[in-house]
Amino acid sequence: MVDIASRVWNHKWKIDPIVRSLIDTDFYKLLMCQSIFRNKPDTQVTFSLINRSKHVPLAKLIDEGELREQLDHVRSLSLSRGESTWLRGNTFYGKRQMFRPDFMEWFEGLRLPPYHLERKGDQYELTFEGKWHEVMLWEIPALAILMELRGRAVLDTMGKFELQVLYARAMTRVWEKIETLREVPDLSIADFGTRRRHSYLWQDWCVQAMSEGLGSAFTGTSNCKIAMSREVEAIGTNAHELPMVYAALAADDAALAKAPYDVLQDWHDEHEGNLRIILPDTYGTKGFLENAPDWLAGWTGIRVDSGDPATAAQIAIDWWKSRGEDPAQKRVIFSDGLDVDKIKTLHREFADKVNVSFGWGTLLTNDFRKLVPDDALAPFSLVCKAVSANGNPTVKLSDNPRKAMGPADEIARYKRVFGVGEQEAHEVEV
Amino acid sequence: MVDIASRVWNHKWKIDPIVRSLIDTDFYKLLMCQSIFRNKPDTQVTFSLINRSKHVPLAKLIDEGELREQLDHVRSLSLSRGESTWLRGNTFYGKRQMFRPDFMEWFEGLRLPPYHLERKGDQYELTFEGKWHEVMLWEIPALAILMELRGRAVLDTMGKFELQVLYARAMTRVWEKIETLREVPDLSIADFGTRRRHSYLWQDWCVQAMSEGLGSAFTGTSNCKIAMSREVEAIGTNAHELPMVYAALAADDAALAKAPYDVLQDWHDEHEGNLRIILPDTYGTKGFLENAPDWLAGWTGIRVDSGDPATAAQIAIDWWKSRGEDPAQKRVIFSDGLDVDKIKTLHREFADKVNVSFGWGTLLTNDFRKLVPDDALAPFSLVCKAVSANGNPTVKLSDNPRKAMGPADEIARYKRVFGVGEQEAHEVEV
Numbered sequence: 011m012v013d014i015a016s017r018v019w020n021h022k023w024k025i026d027p028i029v030r031s032l033i034d035t036d037f038y039k040l041l042m043c044q045s046i047f048r049n050k051p052d053t054q055v056t057f058s059l060i061n062r063s064k065h066v067p068l069a070k071l072i073d074e075g076e077l078r079e080q081l082d083h084v085r086s087l088s089l090s091r092g093e094s095t096w097l098r099g100n101t102f103y104g105k106r107q108m109f110r111p112d113f114m115e116w117f118e119g120l121r122l123p124p125y126h127l128e129r130k131g132d133q134y135e136l137t138f139e140g141k142w143h144e145v146m147l148w149e150i151p152a153l154a155i156l157m158e159l160r161g162r163a164v165l166d167t168m169g170k171f172e173l174q175v176l177y178a179r180a181m182t183r184v185w186e187k188i189e190t191l192r193e194v195p196d197l198s199i200a201d202f203g204t205r206r207r208h209s210y211l212w213q214d215w216c217v218q219a220m221s222e223g224l225g226s227a228f229t230g231t232s233n234c235k236i237a238m239s240r241e242v243e244a245i246g247t248n249a250h251e252l253p254m255v256y257a258a259l260a261a262d263d264a265a266l267a268k269a270p271y272d273v274l275q276d277w278h279d280e281h282e283g284n285l286r287i288i289l290p291d292t293y294g295t296k297g298f299l300e301n302a303p304d305w306l307a308g309w310t311g312i313r314v315d316s317g318d319p320a321t322a323a324q325i326a327i328d329w330w331k332s333r334g335e336d337p338a339q340k341r342v343i344f345s346d347g348l349d350v351d352k353i354k355t356l357h358r359e360f361a362d363k364v365n366v367s368f369g370w371g372t373l374l375t376n377d378f379r380k381l382v383p384d385d386a387l388a389p390f391s392l393v394c395k396a397v398s399a400n401g402n403p404t405v406k407l408s409d410n411p412r413k414a415m416g417p418a419d420e421i422a423r424y425k426r427v428f429g430v431g432e433q434e435a436h437e438v439e440v
Numbered sequence: 441m442v443d444i445a446s447r448v449w450n451h452k453w454k455i456d457p458i459v460r461s462l463i464d465t466d467f468y469k470l471l472m473c474q475s476i477f478r479n480k481p482d483t484q485v486t487f488s489l490i491n492r493s494k495h496v497p498l499a500k501l502i503d504e505g506e507l508r509e510q511l512d513h514v515r516s517l518s519l520s521r522g523e524s525t526w527l528r529g530n531t532f533y534g535k536r537q538m539f540r541p542d543f544m545e546w547f548e549g550l551r552l553p554p555y556h557l558e559r560k561g562d563q564y565e566l567t568f569e570g571k572w573h574e575v576m577l578w579e580i581p582a583l584a585i586l587m588e589l590r591g592r593a594v595l596d597t598m599g600k601f602e603l604q605v606l607y608a609r610a611m612t613r614v615w616e617k618i619e620t621l622r623e624v625p626d627l628s629i630a631d632f633g634t635r636r637r638h639s640y641l642w643q644d645w646c647v648q649a650m651s652e653g654l655g656s657a658f659t660g661t662s663n664c665k666i667a668m669s670r671e672v673e674a675i676g677t678n679a680h681e682l683p684m685v686y687a688a689l690a691a692d693d694a695a696l697a698k699a700p701y702d703v704l705q706d707w708h709d710e711h712e713g714n715l716r717i718i719l720p721d722t723y724g725t726k727g728f729l730e731n732a733p734d735w736l737a738g739w740t741g742i743r744v745d746s747g748d749p750a751t752a753a754q755i756a757i758d759w760w761k762s763r764g765e766d767p768a769q770k771r772v773i774f775s776d777g778l779d780v781d782k783i784k785t786l787h788r789e790f791a792d793k794v795n796v797s798f799g800w801g802t803l804l805t806n807d808f809r810k811l812v813p814d815d816a817l818a819p820f821s822l823v824c825k826a827v828s829a830n831g832n833p834t835v836k837l838s839d840n841p842r843k844a845m846g847p848a849d850e851i852a853r854y855k856r857v858f859g860v861g862e863q864e865a866h867e868v869e870v
Contacts, residue, residue, distance in 0.1 A: 013443035171652040175615035185605035219840035222601040 025076070027083045028151075028158045028210065032120070032236035034092050035150040036204050038246030044113045045249070046143040047253070049276045055255060057145050058397045059136040059152055060415070062438060063390035068134035069336065071163045074129060080155045081125050084148075089118050091360070096238045103284050122148055130262075142399070146251060149394040150437040153205040156392055157376070161208055163387045179381050180208075184216055184374070187350045188223035194357050199224065199368040200245040201231040202345055203375030206389055213375045217242065220374075229367070245369070247287040247313070248277060251396050254292060254406055257424070258399040266427050270298060274306060287343060288312045291409045293428040295322050307333035311341030311365070317409025317436060319344050321350070323360050335366045345369035347375075347438070362398060391438050410436045441577045453653045455506070457513045458581075458588045458640065458720055461524050462550070463664035465580040466634050467812070468676030470527070470664065471715070475682070476573040478707045485573050485685060488584055488827045489566040490845070492868060493820035497562035498586060504559060510585045514578075515552050524548055525583050526668045529719060533714050552578055572829070576681060579824040583635040586822055587806070591638055607826045610638075614646055614804070617780045618653035624787050629654065629798040630675040631661040632775055633805025636819055643805045647672065650804075659797070675799070677717040677743070678707060681826050684722060684836055687854070688829035696857050704736060717773060718742045721839045723858040725752050729759040737763035739772030742796070747839025747866060749774050751781070753790050767794045775799035779807075840866045 033040070046053070061068055089097075096116060102108040104144040109117075123140040125148065127187055134156075138148045140260065160345060165173065191197060207213040217236050230243030237244035253270040260266040270292060278286065286309040290298040295317065307330060314322040323344070327337045341364065348370050360366050378387035396404050405416030405424045411433045414421060424430070463470070476483070501792065519527075524544060532538040539547075539573045553570040555578065564586075568578045595603065621627060631650060637643040647666050650658040660673030667674035683700040690696040698724060716739040720728040725747065737760060744752040753774070757767045771794065774786055778800050790796050794848055808817035825845065826834050835846030835854045844851060854860075 011443055011446045011449070013441055013446070016441045016443070019441070169652050171615070171649040175611055175649070178611040178615070181605055181608040182612055185601070185608070219601040219605070222599050 016318055025079045025083065028155045029081050029084050030087070030210070031093065031235045032087050032117075032122075032147070033097070033238065034154070034204075034210065034236075035104070035147065036202075036246055037234050037237070037244040038232065038248055039147060039150060041164050041246065041281075042248055042252060043117075043143050043146060044109060045248075045276060046146065047113050047116060048110075048280075050142060050255070050259075053142040053255060053259065054140065054400055055142040055145050055396050056398045057138045057394055059134065059156065059392065061390070063392070064133070066160070066390045068160060069129045069132050069134050072134075072156070072159045073273070074127070074134075077134070077155070077159060078127060080159065081127070081152070084155070085122050085124070088366040090120060092236075093238065094118055094252070097234075100238075100434050101242075102244055105266060105283075116315070120147075121143065122151075123254045125152075136394075137397075142255060142396075146396070148177045149251075150205050152394050153392055154207060154210070156207045157206055157389075161378075161387060166381060168382075176378075176381055180378055181215070181219070183377055184219055185223065186217060187374075187377075191224060191227070191351050191353065194227075194354060196361065197224070197227040197357065197368075198229050198366065199227060199353070199370055200229045200243075201233065201236075201374055202245070202319075202371040204231075204233045204368035205394075206372040206392060207375035208378055208387070208389075215241070216375050232369070246412055247281075247285050248273075248289060249291045250289065250315075250406055250408075252277075253289075254404040255396050255399040257293070258402040258404045259395075263423075263427050266424070267301075269307070271303060273311075274309075278305065284310055284341070286310045289315060290326075291316045293321070293405075293407045293424055294430040294433075295325055295409050297429045299325065302329075304333060307335050311343060311367075312343055313343040313369070313409075315346045316413050317346075317357055318434065319346060320359055322409060323356070323364070327360075327363055340364075341365040341367060343367045343369055345371065347371075347373075349373040399429060407433075409433065412436065412438050450530050455509045455513065458510050458585045459514050460517070460640070461523065461665045462517050462519050462547075462552075462577070463527070463668065463858070464584070464634075464640060464666075465577065465664060466632075466662040466676055467532070467664050467667070467674040468662065468678055469577060469580060470539070471676065471711075472548075472678055472682060473573050473576060474539060475678075475706060475710060476576065477546060478540075478710075480572060480685070480689075482686060483572040483689065484570065484830055485572045485575050485826050486828045487568045487578055489564065489586065489818070489822070489824045491563055491822050493822070494563075496590070496820045498590060499562050499564050501560045502564075502586070502589045504564075507564070507585070507589060507824065509516075511555050511557070511582070514581045514585070517555070518551060519548050523665075523668065527664075528634065530668075530674075532674055533664055535713075539727075548575065552581075555582075558820055561620040566824075567827075572685060572826075575666060576826070579681075580635050582824050583822055584637060584640070585815070587636055587819075588639045591808075592628055592818060594812060598812075606808075608611060610642075610650070610808055611645070613807055614649055615653065617804075617807075618649060618745065620780050621654060621657070621783065624657075624784060626791065627654070627657040627787065627798075628659050628796065629657060629783070629800055630659045630673075631666075631804055632799035633660075634663045635824075636802040636822060637805035638817070638819075644670070646805050646868040662799070670753075677711075677715050678703075678719060680719065680722045680745075680836055680838075683719075684834040685826050685829040687723070687818075688826075688832040688834045693853075694858050696854070697731075700738070701733060704739075706736070708739075714740055714771070716740045717771070720756075721746045721747060721752070723837045723854055724860040724863075725755055725839050727859045729755065732759075734763060737765050741797075743773040743775055743799070745776045746843050747776075748864065749776060749786055750789055753786070753794070757790075757793055769795075771797060773797045773799055775801065777801075777803075779803040837863075838865065840868070842866065842868050 097109050123144050126137045128135045138145045201217050217231045230245040231237050232246045243304045252273040256273050257269040260269045312326040322343045342400050353368050372389045376389040403417050405420045407414050512747050527539050553574050556567045558565045568575045647661045661667050661674040662676045664674050682703040686703050687699040690699045725811050742756040753772045760767045800820045806819040833847050835850045836845050
């Protein structure tokens with residue numbers, strides 16, 4: 011029987027919204043948002059969308075009107091009662107009331123701030139300005155919308171069975187990856203693929219498939235909405251935007267050198283256990299660890315997000331040893347450009363030295379490579395970053411010069427302050 | 441929204457019926473049924489299920505109770521009003537009222553006759569006895585039920601996403617075949633896969649995928665129910681059971697030698713055009729054509745269903761030439777053990793000599809080879825044949841000794857009467 015009401019209801023929608031919930035976002039955005047809300051509530055920032063893959067002409071593929079409708083829809087969203095109850099009452103990383111009442115009260119009243127959209131040649135310039143803790147919540151929905159609208163543009167001309175086979179192929183591919191990962195003993199892997207996913211429904215499928223296929227080796231998803239609806243763990247800690255904005259706010263070179271540690275000092279005051287994960291690469295992993303205060307060596311682990319992952323993991327292990335810590339009690343989370351082979355290799359190399367976890371992103375939730383002509387559904391490198399804070403430009407160096415961003419003179423200054431010399435360039439995968 | 445009524449309704453079924461309609465059968469069964477109803481209404485036959493693949497222990501895999509429930513369900517079916525209207529009013533092979541009113545009146549009142557089921561070791565003995573035109577309608581549903589119950593037994597232990605990926609893989613495989621066939625110019629191909637399909641829903645999917653993927657190169661399906669619901673052509677002409685039963689009814693060797701031509705004489709009186717397709721291999725293609733009356737050379741084409749298909753097609757072409765016919769005006773329909781490579785090869789070899797069509801069966805609708813452990817979903821060679829008529833055993837020789845059936849002394853007698861010498865053995869594919 012046709013469910014008539016559903017059919018009529020579905021056809022009443024003016025658009026098919028891509029982002030339908032404020033918690034269809036990464037868990038670490040909410041953790042960071044709360045931290046900013048508490049520690050830097052008056053910071054004004056600009057976030058900007060940057061398409062590193064210039065060969066993908068987003069403005070030719072995506073209709074500006076449709077893009078505006080999707081962005082406007084996100085601005086109409088507010089936290090639902092069930093979502094609020096979940097955030098207030100759920101246990102995250104073993105802790106109840108991770109989100110404080112004052113933060114939740116503010117979040118319940120939040121609508122996302124305005125956006126600025128302009129076409130520049132074949133690309134869009136999409137920026138967000140305002141209070142840091144409000145603007146930063148645009149990052150994930152903006153990326154997800156652009157990714158999915160580009161996908162829809164490609165799918166638009168396909169037949170019904172052609173579409174079904176496309177998804178059949180993509181499902182088969184994900185499942186084959188899961189079957190391969192099954193052979194890895196004591197695996198610990200989470201979904202980090204919200205931002206550059208093929209679509210919400212696809213990410214939701216991938217999470218469920220990982221859950222059935224890997225059992226307890228699948229530790230959860232970064233996506234709060236999916237974590238809530240599928241009853242899996244919400245995973246994530248913190249990201250580059252914290253040190254980038256703290257650094258941009260620094261009054262002088264001495265304050266700049268101290269900024270990344272200030273971030274972690276604030277984090278240290280708020281969190282413990284598995285949430286104490288160092289993201290050391292913003293201004294070069296090596297220098298960051300060498301100059302780190304001793305209390306940081308007591309943290310639980312390190313997330314490796316750029317450069318050669320094996321090198322970075324070894325630097326971390328050596329650093330822990332040099333500070334009298336036992337690496338076997340520590341955790342390394344790999345999260346940069348992962349796919350099955352890299353996961354297997356890194357696991358083989360490090361599993362007997364340290365606790366190893368994986369945050370698997372784009373090549374879990376958007377591996378549509380070579381599935382359509384001209385590879386038109388291949389994922390590409392889109393980011394949405396803080397580009398200025400209180401009027402000062404932000405800078406990121408990372409362990410891969412191709413991921414560096416910021417004005418050239420500021421990059422030079424940061425390299426000097428953080429003692430970053432020659433860096434090895436790596437392909438930016440996705 | 442959940443469609444509550446549908447959900448409740450679905451759970452009210454005591455079983456999930458495999459065959460839900462009397463026209464979920466091959467079109468040629470209905471054509472032959474009408475011919476028998478007219479020409480041999482008093483013939484008593486026994487049909488028997490034969491599992492040529494002894495390594496598949498059907499009685500271990502399939503619960504006898506479930507098998508009985510499915511068979512009983514088929515006995516509860518009768519022609520629906522819409523099905524009757526379609527059979528009476530639809531155009532088949534360009535002809536209206538293909539099914540005569542007296543036949544339709546009988547068919548509307550038909551319930552399938554009883555079955556006899558007994559477990560013999562790891563196999564089932566399943567037989568049907570009664571009037572030929574009633575018993576013969578058991579063939580397709582009996583095969584489809586056994587095939588699908590065996591599949592269900594294998595699927596029973598699989599997880600939800602594992603199942604989805606299984607079908608994703610099977611869909612991808614079918615689609616890749618379709619993509620390959622797209623490259624064959626002027627292809628003409630139909631689905632002949634009802635009897636050994638994976639399931640009804642799967643055959644229905646395959647038909648729709650062929651339709652979208654091949655367009656007009658896909659000429660239709662042998663399955664009447666699917667032809668009706670998907671509005672594609674119903675395809676098929678006649679099968680071995682006609683000459684086999686006619687031969688068993690022959691009083692002496694002279695009558696036996698004439699029997700296969702009597703079949704076609706009756707057919708000639710009833711049908712014209714594309715329904716005049718010779719199936720010459722029941723007692724050896726070569727002898728059958730050499731001894732054929734001249735009026736048979738005027739028929740539209742030949743169906744090749746055993747032996748080496750290229751050899752048989754060449755024999756047919758040479759025969760037409762020897763009778764002063766132009767092969768370019770004739771049609772060869774290949775229908776034995778086809779898959780993409782064989783289709784491409786045969787098309788390449790014969791498309792410029794004769795009109796070529798393909799009736800693609802098991803490897804269209806049941807190619808689940810190597811998709812589960814132990815290859816437990818691979819199709820296997822199950823047939824349901826007339827084994828006796830009015831108390832006499834039936835015999836089939838075919839162009840492949842491995843497809844021969846009947847008592848040894850009768851096989852020897854038939855070989856003598858039809859002048860069949862040494863035959864080349866071929867693997868029975870499916």
